[in-house]
Amino acid sequence: MLTSKDLLGIKELTSEEINFILDTASGFKDILGRDIKKVPTLRGKTTVNLFFEPSTRTRTSFELAAKRLSTDVINFSVTTSSVVKGESLIDTAMTVQALGADFIIIRHSASGVPHLLAKKLKASIINAGDGINEHPTQALLDAFTIKEKKQEIKGLEVAIVGDIVHSRVAKSNIYCLTKLGAKVRLVGPPTLIPKEFKDLGVDIHHNMEEGLKGVDVLMMLRIQMERQGKGFFPSTDEYSKNWGLTPDRLAIAKNDVIVMHPGPMNRGIEISSEIADGPKSVILDQVTNGIAVRMAVMYLLAGVKR
């Protein structure tokens, strides 16, 4: 039921396609609970993890997903490759294709790189994060986790808190949750939440206490030290005082609120340790679900007629 050989972003998916992926992921989650956590479905295919940006959890998650589908996996990390020697992106990608890649999982610091590769290569390109554009599998696993805990996404009040403008996770989640009918609000300093987001149908709050009222799902974002330019906020201390998630602030949300975080966390800055480790946190479920969702994506892309 997917129409494209690639997964470039949530923007390119319909809500039907998103739900189809989530339903497929349920089937794969069953596999992960078994003793033999493997199926022969994509036996003989080759997956290349092409990561131009550092990542442990996403890359490992994709690697596990690929292996559990019985594909052969190659990890291509930029620091150990000829990219350092000045090879162009296109040359690197064509080399990877010549090695027989069926799936290329790409993470890159420049937005639009997966789209460029998708045009040039025959392999299925899966976007594992491009610049400040999208991180679609993260949004899918977040939606899967929410559905698991809340049964229905439609009508849920979801708050995304933090550095929205630099967060591809936030953007993919905004597109995904709005497509699935949730009511999304963004919370954070005005310098990190561009007003154009209102045109996407989301509410914007700059006051944390206001923003958390009546929230069913709370998504905390990492303050991205490495992406900061200048002048977005004066200090992490001030950020934490105004927008950090403390137990007091968590109590403003609904009683059965679930707390999510894409990881890695800055404990004590955007989220307090006791919440991260507490009963409302589903952060570790997100990690488990990530493998099932990524298996579903690869399985469905393999079935798309070229």
Added chain:
Amino acid sequence: MKIKIINGYILDPSQKIEGIGEILIEDGIIKELNINRPKAGSRSRGIKDTTNKKDLSDTKIINAEGKYVVPGLIDMHVHLREPGFEYKESIKTGTMAAIKGGFTTICCMPNTLPVNDHASVTEFIIRKATQEGFCKVLPIGAITKGQKGEELAEIGTMKNEGCVAFSDDGNPVMNSLIMRRALEYSKAFNVPIISHCEDITLSEGGLVNEGLLSLTLGLKGIPNEAEEIMVYRDLLLAQLTGGRLHIAHVSTEGSTKLIRDAKAKGINVTAETCPHYFSLTEDAIIGYNTNAKVNPPLRTKKDIEAIKEALKDGTIDVIATDHAPHHNDEKMMEFEKAPFGISGLETAFSLSLNLVREGVLSLTQLIEKMTINPAKILNINRGTLKIGSQADILIFDMEKEYHVNAKEFISKGKNTPFDGWVLKGAPVMTIYKGIIKELV
């Protein structure tokens, strides 16, 4: 060598002449121009051979029936890339592309390697163009040494060597004091200062127009204000100094308003825009199309409407191309790494004719903006069919339809967002110095 152009519809805004007539060219000069039927009503469409056998046998007859005959076009904003970046374009290929686009005079920007901030580089460009160029090349010198924006370049000496204007294009002159000095100093040499208006502290890292689209594509944006702040600053400095200011590549509604007000106040300013700013919106970048990546960036519908309005009421005086060729490999990259620029010489005129079809400009007004207006700003004796002027003439067919095929561009730069477009109206023959360059 004598050439006679007959049966064409002659249009010369510089003399306010139009109508079916004849032009006689001898030894590269326009010897005679006669209008037989001023502002004729209907024009026959087919090409009939009406060669008058009584004509002198040593004259080449060009039958321009059904075509328009205008002064050769002048493009006052071209990047020829030579010296230093010949893999993108050379003086030879750039001037060939210009001729194909109907241009007989082009001005080349100084952001070469080395920068044209010294008479020796100016001399090189002029010499190369004389040897290998297919049309006239007039160099634009740098305002500051190395285009660094810190020290004035030798404007006087460079003018003497042949520069017709000065610009740091590619870069703005961020330091207001330096810009002030440039405008003041240039008065001694009666040359315009062409300003690339961009506040780089606001546009830093920006790749496309700032707005909802840039947000959803995950591309850092350049707000309109980055251009408008500098436009305003330069207008105030022009007012303060009395120097001659020319604003390059105007792209926003706000800029047009500022320039309109300044002109009303009598400030000595002229302005240009480029075909992509009245033909495309930011939507052209959807799909991360690097061929639509240009600086200033493509803007919104609102800005296009304002640009057309400004062309109509004379706020914008000139249509130039900002021809910026790049090598294929450079545009086939991550969007943020690809260089800015559109290869525009070969599509500019056709795109500009759309303005006539849409009723934004009359044909006369359009030709004005591409011939006599730039000529006046640059203070050159071109863009006219006056008797005695150099025979730089463009014959074009208003009805000719064709597909834009970037692969077949004469320019080394195939980077155009118009690839595949169907355009109507094209140059058919460009005559430079009385020599015919056939193009059909």
Added chain:
Amino acid sequence: MPKELLNKTDIDRALTRIAHEIIERNKGVEKLCLVGIQRGGVHLARRLASKITAIENKEIPVGSLDIAFYRDDISIREKQPIIRRTDIPFEITNMKVILVDDVLFTGRSIRAAMDALMDIGRPASIQLVVLIDRGHRELPIKADYVGKNIPTSLNENIEVLLNEEGFDDKVILEKKGETNK
């Protein structure tokens, strides 16, 4: 025009007979469990389990198995198969697993089902129940219990329609392209 081959009563009688056969051949129901293959086999497995329970007065574990991930035709299928759940809430290791499917045709679904079972546990043995055997085997697979043998040609289709899916119980034969459910 589809032809009705078995009606509600025929189906019920066949299942009753099969239930008795299973108990007879296995000398009782010890270590027996039923696994229905999605979708058709699942309902039949449950019905069989009820019948066996009625005869022997003992509960038999019933599960459902989705074979989508074990198919051998992923890249050539026209549409992507919809994933249904595999729900086997009991140990199958050392158990006698009775696989249940509605129609036996090429045998590839059964091969996939056996691979899936092997990844879930180590059954003591696997036996196969099918309601209809329509011939045209492409693999060496044989059913242990058959409701009815119906020879067909390749341009025909057999459909098992069941109450649980909202139809009247019946088995129909139709020419390919004739579906009018």
